[in-house]
Amino acid sequence: MNPALEFHSIAQSFTTQNATIQVLESIDLTVQEGEFVCLLGPSGCGKSTLLNAAAGFVTPTQGHVSFRGKQISDPSPERGMVFQEYALFPWMSVEDNVAFGLEARGESKDIIQPRVADLLAKLRLSEFAKRWPRDLSGGMRQRVAIARVLALDPPCLLMDEPFGALDALTRRSLQDELLQLWSELGKTVVFVTHSIEEAILLADRIVVMTHRPGKIKQDYQVHLPRPRNPADPAFNALKQELGQLVMAEQHAFENAERLSFTAD
Amino acid sequence: MLWLKKISRGLAAPVLLITIWQAVCQAGWVSPQALPSPYLVGLKWIEYLLPGQTYDPATQTWWVWLQSSELLRDASGSLWRVILGFMLGFVLALPLGLVMGANARLREFANPLIQVLRPIPPIAYIPLAILWFGLGNPPAIFLIALGAFFPVLMNTIAGVSQVDSIYLRAARNLGASHTRIFIKVILPAAMPFILSGVRIGIGTAFLVVIVAEMIAVNNGLGYRILEAREYFWTDKIIAGMLSIGLIGLAIDLAMDKLNRHLLRWHRGM
Numbered sequence: 001m002n003p004a005l006e007f008h009s010i011a012q013s014f015t016t017q018n019a020t021i022q023v024l025e026s027i028d029l030t031v032q033e034g035e036f037v038c039l040l041g042p043s044g045c046g047k048s049t050l051l052n053a054a055a056g057f058v059t060p061t062q063g064h065v066s067f068r069g070k071q072i073s074d075p076s077p078e079r080g081m082v083f084q085e086y087a088l089f090p091w092m093s094v095e096d097n098v099a100f101g102l103e104a105r106g107e108s109k110d111i112i113q114p115r116v117a118d119l120l121a122k123l124r125l126s127e128f129a130k131r132w133p134r135d136l137s138g139g140m141r142q143r144v145a146i147a148r149v150l151a152l153d154p155p156c157l158l159m160d161e162p163f164g165a166l167d168a169l170t171r172r173s174l175q176d177e178l179l180q181l182w183s184e185l186g187k188t189v190v191f192v193t194h195s196i197e198e199a200i201l202l203a204d205r206i207v208v209m210t211h212r213p214g215k216i217k218q219d220y221q222v223h224l225p226r227p228r229n230p231a232d233p234a235f236n237a238l239k240q241e242l243g244q245l246v247m248a249e250q251h252a253f254e255n256a257e258r259l260s261f262t263a264d
Numbered sequence: 265m266l267w268l269k270k271i272s273r274g275l276a277a278p279v280l281l282i283t284i285w286q287a288v289c290q291a292g293w294v295s296p297q298a299l300p301s302p303y304l305v306g307l308k309w310i311e312y313l314l315p316g317q318t319y320d321p322a323t324q325t326w327w328v329w330l331q332s333s334e335l336l337r338d339a340s341g342s343l344w345r346v347i348l349g350f351m352l353g354f355v356l357a358l359p360l361g362l363v364m365g366a367n368a369r370l371r372e373f374a375n376p377l378i379q380v381l382r383p384i385p386p387i388a389y390i391p392l393a394i395l396w397f398g399l400g401n402p403p404a405i406f407l408i409a410l411g412a413f414f415p416v417l418m419n420t421i422a423g424v425s426q427v428d429s430i431y432l433r434a435a436r437n438l439g440a441s442h443t444r445i446f447i448k449v450i451l452p453a454a455m456p457f458i459l460s461g462v463r464i465g466i467g468t469a470f471l472v473v474i475v476a477e478m479i480a481v482n483n484g485l486g487y488r489i490l491e492a493r494e495y496f497w498t499d500k501i502i503a504g505m506l507s508i509g510l511i512g513l514a515i516d517l518a519m520d521k522l523n524r525h526l527l528r529w530h531r532g533m
Binding site for chain 1: 430431433434435436437438439440441444448449452453455528529530531
């Protein structure tokens with residue numbers, strides 16, 4: 001096995017006006033090349049912060065993240081980020097959005113054009129190449145965002161609740177498309193979600209996190225055969241088991257919310 | 265026929281006003297010295313607009329002939345000042361606004377100064393402008409540039425500093441350099457703000473040009489209506505004012521077109 005992303009005793013705290021909040025504590029995690037890992041936990045468990053550290057957007061207060069043995073200090077296209085809010089550039093057409101990274105890398109038009117056309121075809125976006133992002137539905141926008149990241153052929157994808165804002169049906173079809181792309185392209189994926197079902201459907205491995213300060217509560221290998229079926233009894237058994245773990249943290253989160261509310 | 269309907273609906277209010285105005289004048293309720301009838305104003309406006317000589321291709325080009333129209337000469341004089349003054353203010357405010365918007369420390373440093381200078385109306389600079397530049401076009405251009413400068417500056421700063429950080433993160437993640445991020449991300453993201461600053465700036469420039477012409481210059485629409493007052497030509501004053509209104513409207517429509525083109529990606533457009 002080849003480690004891709006390695007989190008070495010990560011701790012992260014943020015200082016606000018009147019308090020220091022410990023968001024992450026002693027996280028040690030190794031993601032292997034080609035592995036699909038879901039980070040699962042309630043709101044406020046720091047899973048997105050962990051992903052941001054892997055992207056190089058934030059520097060952990062303690063510890064460090066490395067990718068293929070090199071310490072991460074800055075964002076890089078080798079770890080392509082997909083955001084829940086899509087983060088498409090609204091002033092660029094769909095194809096210009098997808099071409100953005102290639103242009104930044106200084107590729108020539110002869111390289112960019114076929115590559116962009118190819119990706120748009122792969123994500124069933126060809127007929128929308130000249131449209132503005134505002135003309136597209138949420139599902140299509142997220143496909144554009146995925147195409148934009150894939151344009152640079154990153155070995156690793158970081159996905160921050162990418163399907164969180166989509167309706168259930170669109171979500172299902174994007175999950176299938178993502179699995180299809182993943183098996184075809186063999187990329188390492190770190191995927192943040194708070195949906196237990198989504199995690200079981202997608203991941204090789206599910207890392208359950210505790211409520212603040214976020215720690216790793218449990219690290220599951222999912223051995224269910226693919227394609228996975230939510231109606232499968234084994235799927236359901238795992239869902240129940242994970243559900244109990246996550247709900248315990250959800251309650252901790254709700255209690256903390258209540259406490260901080262009364263303390264004010 | 266939709267446009268016909270639109271135009272007739274748009275004209276309803278002005279036609280109503282002119283009718284009442286004409287009726288009031290015809291009834292003799294106001295002295296023609298104070299408020300001449302719209303008919304008389306219209307006649308004066310045409311006289312003001314028409315070239316002074318008859319067109320003679322043998323002795324002059326049509327361009328020179330057009331120049332003999334007093335209204336066209338005044339209007340082009342005012343417009344030329346607005347454009348020159350606005351461009352000067354814009355060219356100074358835009359880069360400064362971009363730099364200040366992107367640099368929080370510089371913003372903090374310069375903000376108190378700007379907050380003190382900004383509320384001073386450009387018109388309050390007239391005495392200083394005349395002391396520095398004398399009479400004529402230079403003080404007028406200075407005042408107009410000043411009027412355009414602050415709206416463009418303030419809006420550019422707001423636009424740049426309020427760019428959603430998720431765009432910056434996405435761009436950095438895709439490997440864009442600082443320069444590329446500035447040109448391809450920050451500038452277009454700030455464009456709606458910058459353009460509304462431009463719009464306000466042009467409005468202010470147009471306001472200032474009239475005042476500046478009343479004081480420092482001896483042509484242009486502002487000068488002409490003040491001159492007409494000296495001779496009690498009320499009809500000419502009103503004709504000049506209407507010309508100012510029409511030019512202002514034309515500028516605003518042109519700005520709206522530009523806005524729609526540059527912000528065609530924008531949700532609200």
